Amino acid sequence: MKNKIFYFFIFFLIIPPTFAQVKIGNNPASIHSSSILELESSDKVLVISKMTTTQMNATQPLRGALVFNTEENCVFIYDGTSWRNLCDLGAGINVTTSTTAPTNNKMGDFWINKSYDSSAYIWDGTSWDSMDNNPRRGNGIPNNTTAPNPIAGDVYVDNNSGMIYAYDGSTWITSNSPLSANNGLLINSSNTIQLGGVLIQPTIIETNNINTITINGLQNGNTTTDDIVTINKTTGVLKKTSASNILRENVIKIIANDGQVTFTGLTLYTTDKINVYRNGVRIDFTLINSTTIEIEPSAICYAGDEIRIVQLY
Structure with a gap:
């Protein structure tokens, strides 16, 4: 059978054909009316040219040419301008659910990571980009396992305690941390920060001719019982003096x-x-x-x- 096919093929190439259709393989007398060449076999296949990517890109054949790329392990078709991978055409988007990242990905593929709260990622052609960093969720405090590769501004919710964390670029900070205030501020019984604390260091409030300080609603003073506020001309430091010292x-x-x-x-x-x-x-x-x-x-x-x-x- 092999010899018959071979000789028939040689004959077809050497002698100008006197007919418009060629059938090679089984049932050579049966060919579809729309076919110019048919190959038919139950145990033989057509093997097209095999090339590396470099060899393929160096070839610029007619539009519609096919080649098997030995590096990509796939058939490529030439569209008249460039080679296109047939494995990527119409293959659709893959969605993988697993605890480890899939390999051999195409741009746009999805991966749902079951290792912590089914976080979703998309393949950008180079790496997996997280689609749901904020807020992240996990069982327990955030760490390299429950919230890997954080960036500043990420938010994490502990499913066990309900505590919310924010990543400041180096550390996860919990929203449940007690508030603190000093140097002129205090925290009242409603857990609100307000003015009224003790100054613990020299403090400067910078003003100018636009951004000034105004205190409305002051009570009337008494020059006998009240002191008068003075301002040092050089340093601007506020001090007080008795009203009797203003005019002696x-x-x-x-x-x-x-x-x-x-x-x-x-x-x-x-x-x-x-x-x-x-x-x-x-x-x-x-x-x-x-x-x-x-x-x-x-x-x-x-x-x-x-x-x-x-x-x-």
Whole structure:
């Protein structure tokens, strides 16, 4: 039978055929009307050209050419521009459910990992990308087994305790961790953070001409019982001082000599908040320097006159 097929095939190649159809194999006299060439056998097969990927890509045949790629173990067809793998055409998307990742994947394949809470992955052509990182679920705290390969922002729910965890890039942090507050903040009985704590370090609040600080609803103060807040011009540090320190009064009493108009040896704290009185009557004066004043000539003193110098500073 082999010899018959061989000789028939050689004859077909050497001698120009006088007919339009060829049948090789069993039942050579029976051929479909639409066939130009038919191969028929119950124990023989057609073997097409075998090539590696490099050899295949170096060949640019007619559109529709077939080749068996020995590296991909699949038949490729040439579409006129490039070789296309017939194993990928119309093969559909594979969905695998297992505890280990499948191999020999195609882009778009799905894998449901049964090792922890049936997490789903999709094959991107290179690696498996998780489709349901947030939130992840597992039995027990998150670790390399229950939540492998986490990235910052991932959320995990422990099915056993119901606790929620968030990954900060290095550690899983539980939402059930107790809150803490300090340096001017406190946690009230409702577990809410609010102002009112003790400052434990120097604290600066930066403001500008747009972002200012305003306190509304202040009560009226009392200069006798209340202190006044001051601000250091250099550091901006807030301090308090008694209201009496804001405006002080200093009174110097002198018993004048006859004909005296100049008074020296004084301690003068200011130059613009000084009043001079002669026997209770305010008189004009001239400030000579920080220790000396001279009253107006028309107010020349007699012996025993009381001169009172009042300063506000």
